Amino acid sequence: MPRSPGAEGAPPRIPRRTALLGGAGALGAAVLLPGCAASGPQAAPALPEAAATGATADGGVLRMARPPASQAETLDPASSLSAYEYLGALYSRLVRMDAEGQTAPDLATEWESDDAGLVWTFRLRDGVRFHDGRGFTSADAAYTLRRIVDPGLASPQGTVLGPLIDPGRVHTPEPGVLVVELTTPNFEFPALLTNYHCYVVPDGDGDTIGATGIGTGPFRLDSFSPGGRGRIVAYDDHWEGPPALDAIEMFSMTDIQARTNALLAGQVDLISQTNLDFATARVVEASERATIARSVNAQWYVLPMLTTAEPFTDARVRRAMKLAYDPGHVIDVALQGTGVPGNDNPVPPDTPYWTDYAVERDPDRARALLAEAGHEGLSLELYTSAYDPVFTPMALAYRDSAAEAGIDITVRNTSADSYYTQIWMQKPLMATYWYTGRPADQLLNQVFRSGSSYNETAWSDGAFDDLLDAARATADEDRRRTLYQDAQRMVVDEGGAMTPMFADRLVGLSRDVLNYHESGFEFDYLNIGLRP
Amino acid sequence: MIVYISRRLLSAVVTVLLASVIVFAAVQLLPGDVATQVLGQDATPDAVAALREQMGLNRPAVLRFLDWITGAVRGDFGVSLVSGEPVSATLWLHLRNTMLIAVATIAVAVTSSIVLGVVAGLYRDRWPDTVISTLTLIGMSVPEFVVATLLVLALSITVPVLPAVVLDEASAPVADLLPAIVLPTIALSVVMTAYIVRMTRTSVIDVMESEFVTTARLKGLGTGRVVVRHALPSALLPTLNVIAMNVAWLVGGVAVVENVFNYPGVGRMLLEAVHNRDLPVLQAIAVVSAAVYVLCNLAADLGAMALNPRLRTGERSAR
Numbered sequence: 128m129p130r131s132p133g134a135e136g137a138p139p140r141i142p143r144r145t146a147l148l149g150g151a152g153a154l155g156a157a158v159l160l161p162g163c164a165a166s167g168p169q170a171a172p173a174l175p176e177a178a179a180t181g182a183t184a185d186g187g188v189l190r191m192a193r194p195p196a197s198q199a200e201t202l203d204p205a206s207s208l209s210a211y212e213y214l215g216a217l218y219s220r221l222v223r224m225d226a227e228g229q230t231a232p233d234l235a236t237e238w239e240s241d242d243a244g245l246v247w248t249f250r251l252r253d254g255v256r257f258h259d260g261r262g263f264t265s266a267d268a269a270y271t272l273r274r275i276v277d278p279g280l281a282s283p284q285g286t287v288l289g290p291l292i293d294p295g296r297v298h299t300p301e302p303g304v305l306v307v308e309l310t311t312p313n314f315e316f317p318a319l320l321t322n323y324h325c326y327v328v329p330d331g332d333g334d335t336i337g338a339t340g341i342g343t344g345p346f347r348l349d350s351f352s353p354g355g356r357g358r359i360v361a362y363d364d365h366w367e368g369p370p371a372l373d374a375i376e377m378f379s380m381t382d383i384q385a386r387t388n389a390l391l392a393g394q395v396d397l398i399s400q401t402n403l404d405f406a407t408a409r410v411v412e413a414s415e416r417a418t419i420a421r422s423v424n425a426q427w428y429v430l431p432m433l434t435t436a437e438p439f440t441d442a443r444v445r446r447a448m449k450l451a452y453d454p455g456h457v458i459d460v461a462l463q464g465t466g467v468p469g470n471d472n473p474v475p476p477d478t479p480y481w482t483d484y485a486v487e488r489d490p491d492r493a494r495a496l497l498a499e500a501g502h503e504g505l506s507l508e509l510y511t512s513a514y515d516p517v518f519t520p521m522a523l524a525y526r527d528s529a530a531e532a533g534i535d536i537t538v539r540n541t542s543a544d545s546y547y548t549q550i551w552m553q554k555p556l557m558a559t560y561w562y563t564g565r566p567a568d569q570l571l572n573q574v575f576r577s578g579s580s581y582n583e584t585a586w587s588d589g590a591f592d593d594l595l596d597a598a599r600a601t602a603d604e605d606r607r608r609t610l611y612q613d614a615q616r617m618v619v620d621e622g623g624a625m626t627p628m629f630a631d632r633l634v635g636l637s638r639d640v641l642n643y644h645e646s647g648f649e650f651d652y653l654n655i656g657l658r659p
Numbered sequence: 660m661i662v663y664i665s666r667r668l669l670s671a672v673v674t675v676l677l678a679s680v681i682v683f684a685a686v687q688l689l690p691g692d693v694a695t696q697v698l699g700q701d702a703t704p705d706a707v708a709a710l711r712e713q714m715g716l717n718r719p720a721v722l723r724f725l726d727w728i729t730g731a732v733r734g735d736f737g738v739s740l741v742s743g744e745p746v747s748a749t750l751w752l753h754l755r756n757t758m759l760i761a762v763a764t765i766a767v768a769v770t771s772s773i774v775l776g777v778v779a780g781l782y783r784d785r786w787p788d789t790v791i792s793t794l795t796l797i798g799m800s801v802p803e804f805v806v807a808t809l810l811v812l813a814l815s816i817t818v819p820v821l822p823a824v825v826l827d828e829a830s831a832p833v834a835d836l837l838p839a840i841v842l843p844t845i846a847l848s849v850v851m852t853a854y855i856v857r858m859t860r861t862s863v864i865d866v867m868e869s870e871f872v873t874t875a876r877l878k879g880l881g882t883g884r885v886v887v888r889h890a891l892p893s894a895l896l897p898t899l900n901v902i903a904m905n906v907a908w909l910v911g912g913v914a915v916v917e918n919v920f921n922y923p924g925v926g927r928m929l930l931e932a933v934h935n936r937d938l939p940v941l942q943a944i945a946v947v948s949a950a951v952y953v954l955c956n957l958a959a960d961l962g963a964m965a966l967n968p969r970l971r972t973g974e975r976s977a978r
Contacts, residue, residue, distance in 0.1 A: 197697050197935055198742030207701040281706045353742060354931075355828045378826050378921075381931060384808070385824045385921040392815040392823035414816070544934060547700050548691035580703035 174408055174465060174633060178420035178643035183656025186361075186373040189640070192386040192395040195379035198354040201337035204326035205275050205282040211323070212377060212399050213351065216359050216652040217258075218326030218342030221249055221268060221305075222317050224566070224649055228478035230317045234263065234327055234343065235305070244312035244600060249305040255366045257329050258340075258347035264302035270330040272297050272307065280333075284324035286580060287569055291316065312600040314607060318566035323648045345370040345653050354379050371642070371656035383407075387635060390417045396637040396657070402426070404516035405463050408633040418638050421465065422645045424475050425632035428461070428521055428560045430509070431583045434623040436555035439584075442621055443500040449625055450486065450493035451532035452525050457627040460524035461517050465633065469626035471619045473561070473570060474611075476629065480567035482612035484619060490532035497533070506535040510550045510557035514543040517630060518558040525627070552583050559583065563629065564647025567611050571595055575618055584623030591617045664961070671953040678949035679731070679942055683724050686938055692716060693740045693936040714740050727942060736943040741935050746943045750928070752829040754947065757917070757924035759836060761909050763844040768851040769902055773895070775852070776859025777886065780894070783864055791856060798853035803912055807846040807919045814842060829923035843916050850912065851905045858901040862894040869893075896966055903959030907952040 193212045200210040204218055222238070225231040235249040255263040273294040275282045296308035309316060319325075327343065328336045340348035345365045351357035360374040378395060380386045387407055389395045393416050403411065403419070412419045432439040432448060439445055454468040467476060470485035497505055511522040519540065526536035541550055550557050565573070572595055573579050577587035591614060598610035618624065636643055639658045644651040694710040695702045711717055730737050736746035779791040798806075815823035825839040866872060867890055875889045914926030921927070925944060932940035 198739060198744075198931070198937075199697055207698055207706055278705070279709075281703075281709045283701050283703075283706075286703065286705075352828065356826065380824060380921045381927065382918045382921060384919055388808075388811050388815065388823040388919075389826075389921070392811070392819055394823060394826060545690040545696075548695040548702065551700070580705075581700075 174412055174419045174421065176421050176423070176631075178418075178636060178640060179638070179658075180642050182659065183371045183641045183654075184659040186371075187657040188374045188376060189372050189397065189655065189657065190376045190378065190395040191397045191399050192378050192380045192389050192401075193399045194383075194386070194401060195354040195381060200353045202340040202348070202351060203333075203337040204328065205271075205280055205284070205324050206337065207281065207283045209324070210351070210353070210357075212650075213340060213348075213357065213359065214323055214326055215344065215648075215650045216346040216375065217340045217344045217348060218328070219255075219344050220320060220323075220325050220327060221251075222320050224318075224321040224564070224647060226646060228475070228566070228647075230321060230566070234268070235317075238317055240314065240316070242602065244314040244316070244602060245309050247307045247309065247316055249307075249317075251303045251305060252366060253303060255343050256364055257343055258362055259329075261329055263327070263343055264330075265299035265305040266302070266330045267327055268305045269297045269299050270333075271325070271327045274328070274333055275324060282324055284319075284322050287319055287322070287573060291319075311596075314602055315566065315568035315599055319569055321566060321648075322569070346375060349374070365653075367653055370653050375652075387411065390635045390637065392416075393637070396640050397643065398635040401635070402515065402517075402630075403633040403635055405633075408635070411635045416637055417635055420634050420636055420643055421631035422634055423631050424467065424563055424629040425646070426560045426562050427469055427473055427475070427626055427629045428517060428558070429473070429583070430521070430525060430556065430558055430625040430627065432623040432625065433552070433555045433585055434587070435585045438500070438502050438505065439555055439623055441500045441502075443496045444502055444505070445623055446620070447493040447496040447500070447502075447505075447532065448529070448534070449619075450489045450496070451534055452528035452625070452627070453488050454627045456528045457521055457524040461520035462628060462630050466628045466630035469628045471622075471624065471626045472615050473574065473618065473624065473626050474567050474615055475563045478567065480608050480611040480615075482615050484612070484616050486619060493532035493534075504533055504535065506537075507556055508537050508539050508554070510539050510541055510554045512541050512543040512546040512550070512558075514546045515560060517560070521627065522558045525625075552585070560630075562648070564649070568595070568599065571611065571614055571618070575614075575622060575624075586621075586623045588617065588621060591621075667957050667960070671950070671957060674953050675946055675949045678945050679728070680724075682941055682945040683720075683727075683938065686936055686941060687720050689936060691936060693938070696935050697741060716740075723938070727939065731942070731946065736946075737939040739932075739937055739940050741937045741940075746939050749829065750925070750940070750943050750947065753923060753925045753928045755833075756829060756836060756922065757913055757926065759833065760840050760843050760847065760913060760917075760922070760924065761906070763840055764847045764851060764909060765902075765906060767844060768848040768855065768905070771848070772852040772855035773859055773898070776856040776898070777863050777891070777894075779856065779860040780863025780867065781886065783860075788860070792860070795853040795856045798849045799857075801850075802915075803846050803850045804915050804919050806849050807842065807916050810842045810846055811919075824921040825923060826921075827923065829928075831923075839920065839922060843913070843920050843922055846916050847909065847912055851909070854905060855898060855901055859894065859898050862897045863890065866890045866894040892966060896963055899962050899966070900959050903955045903962075907955045910948045910951050 191212065196208055196210055199208050201208050202213055203209055204214050219234050221233060221235040222230050223233045234252050234255060236252050238247060238249045240247045251265055251268065257263060272292055274280060276285050276289045276292045276294060291309050291311060291313055292307065293310050298306040300306060329341055332341060340351060345362055346359035347362040349358040349360045356379060357377045358374060361369050361372060363369045380389065383401060386398045386401060390398055390411065391414055408419050411417045432445055434440060449471050458464065458466050458468060474481045497503055509522050509526065511518040522538045526538055529536055551559055573581045575582060575586060576595060577592050594610055594614045598607050601607040601610060641656050641658055642654040693714060694707045694716060698706055698710065727737060738745050775791050779788045782788045811823045814821045821841050822839055827835050872885060872890055875885045913924055914929055917924045917926035918930055929944050932944065
């Protein structure tokens with residue numbers, strides 16, 4: 128599963144040239160826009176945190192600029208090429224993730240497992256209808272699950288659910304009851320269904336769902352062209368009631384600057400899945416039409432050390448690399464304060480299983496560890512690219528900070544276009560990020576477990592894997608939390624990932640947009656609306 | 660003459676063919692293929708294998724090229740690896756849209772630059788020349804995407820009279836696209852004008868100092884008549900080549916500008932195809948661009964021959 132929904136199919140999309148253009152645009156605008164010219168970035172006011180809220184106009188059309196995945200994108204939620212922005216509007220899942228990171232009801236109203244965590248029973252909401260009028264039953268839910276684990280579909284979430292679900296052991300005893308017999312005990316199973324590939328599609332619609340988009344969500348499909356524009360309209364029979372808006376129009380724009388210009392010129396109201404760089408964000412904030420809202424802790428930044436490559440095969444070197452740098456410095460330089468320290472732990476702060484465990488920075492100890500490992504005066508290359516505006520500042524800040532421990536880092540800029548095929552998981556040390564929004568269990572299993580295809584540090588530790596298995600099989604919630612926290616400690620102490628920080632995503636939106644709320648992979652399509 | 664034209668046409672075909680081979684080879688050298696590019700971070704070995712199988716990427720590159728070229732000769736450019744749509748249909752739509760900008764740009768740029776160039780040449784070293792020359796120097800030095808950005812700032816954001824980006828798709832009716840071509844046309848014209856103005860100015864100065872112009876003056880003809888009837892035809896000769904080169908440059912220049920304006924033309928199609936390593940689309944665009952380039956140059960040479968009797972007769976006597 129991907130680090131980013133939008134970027135999932137369409138990774139960079141922002142070749143270096145365009146990133147430069149974005150910068151140039153911001154520069155031009157910064158010079159010309161009144162109010163910005165005098166103050167400059169330092170004196171500019173802090174970027175606003177939340178979007179405006181309040182009673183919205185009755186209806187209205189929201190225009191959204193989005194980075195297209197590719198011309199191959201599809202409305203099939205299970206696919207790795209799904210058009211992310213449409214999913215949450217068109218479909219519902221059995222369960223969703225609430226603001227606190229807890230699993231919350233959606234199409235399933237309640238769920239429970241047997242004592243072993245093996246057999247899960249979901250009670251489904253009554254009277255829910257798909258956009259084409261068909262009633263939603265457990266057959267649809269079962270079909271959706273079986274489809275996700277179908278190897279032929281190669282769904283990203285299939286790698287997570289595949290080992291747990293046997294398609295033959297998904298039962299539908301009643302139209303309102305779904306029973307899933309897992310192949311191994313898992314008390315975190317419902318949390319894994321909050322993933323955005325788990326949206327429920329109608330029974331038997333697998334071949335057509337990519338074009339029809341028939342779901343149970345607050346909007347139904349009016350038109351969609353892959354990599355192009357599309358329109359979704361309010362579904363009045365939605366079980367939570369109709370959405371505030373009449374319709375949402377989606378426009379694909381590959382170029383970040385084009386998306387920003389469209390917002391500033393009032394042609395669109397919201398830029399989705401785009402983390403604006405600080406210069407651009409300040410220009411947007413200073414404009415009359417548009418402003419910035421933050422999706423808090425939307426992504427975590429990582430400097431993964433490939434534990435199969437020299438010198439990171441040595442745990443002492445990895446520890447020294449972590450002790451050497453000051454996360455506060457990295458946040459100041461790379462995020463201009465719009466984030467919080469990660470303490471090398473990828474589980475987002477204040478989520479249910481998070482631990483506040485942190486190791487104090489100690490460059491002297493780092494130096495000593497390196498000497499012990501025979502790597503005094505360690506000299507390394509750190510790869511970065513214009514793929515994301517934060518990568519390079521983060522790399523430079525790390526370099527400066529680590530220099531105090533005698534580590535000599537050379538920052539190498541590479542092409543954004545092939546960054547995730549040529550650099551990620553290939554070079555021993557590089558800069559990357561993930562979108563938050565996965566439950567702790569999925570995150571730890573996907574990114575840190577031995578052999579997982581998303582394990583970017585190639586870290587493999589049997590004790591850590593056992594800890595995760597034990598946690599999954601533990602019924603008692605407090606005990607389970609402790610086990611996940613132990614696992615996080617191992618990631619901090621032994622793992623290959625340096626996680627300097629969690630960053631807010633800077634989202635550009637019109638001042639007329641009310642109740643914009645997005646956290647992790649949850650976007651509130653129901654309440655977002657326009658100023659009356 | 661006929662022999663000359665057919666020789667040029669033959670070399671044009673070879674050039675286009677070579678371009679397609681080079682583009683194909685270059686894409687093979689680029690890191691990643693369409694499967695890894697489209698999947699990005701989800702490019703797990705299983706997913707990549709499934710997609711490669713589906714896209715027929717497991718066959719040797721040479722075979723895939725031969726397949727492509729046999730189709731292309733028959734006018735069939737195949738289907739896009741990414742969207743699965745026939746390349747020809749998509750390409751013609753985008754080409755139509757790009758032609759809108761290109762034709763408008765050529766019309767605006769050529770007219771205004773010849774007028775400005777002649778004025779600058781006639782008023783050599785006096786204030787109109789200084790103003791025009793300074794402006795063209797700036798126009799030449801500022802990249803077209805910066806010009807585009809400044810135009811958006813002025814005409815879409817500060818005074819919102821024109822759209823900043825195009826929201827329409829490639830298949831939109833021409834009438835819908837017309838307001839959207841204004842800014843790209845200005846942006847490209849600024850850069851293009853700069854080159855042609857300087858060329859026109861130089862050749863106007865040369866011609867105005869030549870003996871036949873002096874003779875015309877001595878015959879007592881008015882300045883207007885001397886310039887229009889005697890000086891201009893000769894002065895425009897060298898300019899023709901510059902114009903042809905610029906028209907060919909447009910094919911590349913639109914790529915960046917179209918992206919800034921989200922304009923659904925060949926340039927944007929090209930960038931997306933490069934990013935996705937979508938070979939059939941890239942190949943088709945390469946062939947069309949190479950053809951435009953070659954034809955522009957051919958047209959310029961033939962135009963120069965038509966305008967200049969000496970070139971025509973020289974060619975004949977050399978036979």
